[in-house]
Amino acid sequence: xxxxxxxxxxxxxxxxxxxxxxxxxxxxxxxxYIAKDGAEALDFLLCKGKYAKRDLTNLPKVVFLDLKLPKVxxxxxxxxxxxxxxxxxxxxxxxxxxxxxxxVKEAYRLGANSYVLKPLDFEKFMTAIxxxxxxxxxxxxxxx
Numbered sequence: 168x169x170x171x172x173x174x175x176x177x178x179x180x181x182x183x184x185x186x187x188x189x190x191x192x193x194x195x196x197x198x199x200y201i202a203k204d205g206a207e208a209l210d211f212l213l214c215k216g217k218y219a220k221r222d223l224t225n226l227p228k229v230v231f232l233d234l235k236l237p238k239v240x241x242x243x244x245x246x247x248x249x250x251x252x253x254x255x256x257x258x259x260x261x262x263x264x265x266x267x268x269x270x271v272k273e274a275y276r277l278g279a280n281s282y283v284l285k286p287l288d289f290e291k292f293m294t295a296i297x298x299x300x301x302x303x304x305x306x307x308x309x310x311x
Contacts, residue, residue, distance in 0.1 A: 172198040172304055174227040176208040176244060177262075178236050182285065186231065186262075189296035195304055200227070205239025208232070209247055212254050226257050229303040234263040234270055242273055249278035256310055260299060 173190070177183040183201050190196035202208035208230070210216040214223045230248065234241035241261065249255050258280040263270070266284055274282050283299060286292045 172228045173300065174200050174202060174208065174211060174230045176202045176205065176230060176232045176236065176241065178203050178233065182233070185289070185292055186296050189293040190300045192293070193297045193301060195297070195300035203237075205236040205241060205244045207238075208236075208244050209239060212248065212257075213251070223253060226254060228258070228309060229307075230257055230259045231262045231299070232259055234261060234265050234274070242270075242277060245274060245277045245279060258303060258307070258309070260303065262296075262299070 173196070175183060175186055177186065183203075187196050187199065187201070190199060200211065202211055211218045211221070212226075212230075214221045232241050232244060236244070241263070245259055245261070248257060248259055255278075259278070260281040260283060261274045261279045262283050262285060264285045265271075271282055281299075283295065286295050
């Protein structure tokens with residue numbers, strides 16, 4: 168699992184598949200890992216459980232995080248990431264269907280780097296995800 172560039176945290180299989188398709192279309196999904204719930208995402212990032220042998224210094228370039236997740240909510244995942252100095256510099260992009268003002272406000276308060284609503288239209292979804300991937304993997308210069 169060396170060289171993971173994107174950690175996608177998404178419990179909806181259809182949304183995960185569409186995200187991967189959009190990224191692959193632009194050659195941005197070569198080093199992508201999908202966590203199906205918040206607990207798995209935290210285990211992956213913090214090298215716990217089945218990821219205990221993963222190198223904690225090999226962090227993803229970006230986390231695409233849904234908010235409505237089983238086991239541990241997206242907001243709890245975000246809070247944990249931003250409070251843990253070992254992983255706090257990883258950019259976290261909330262990619263969700265929630266346009267609820269409290270969710271937006273809390274995500275930014277906790278340190279989200281961006282908040283993106285999942286477009287309902289297939290083509291718009293594909294375009295939005297490919298642009299996100301391009302920006303965070305190619306254009307953005309990360310702080311290390």
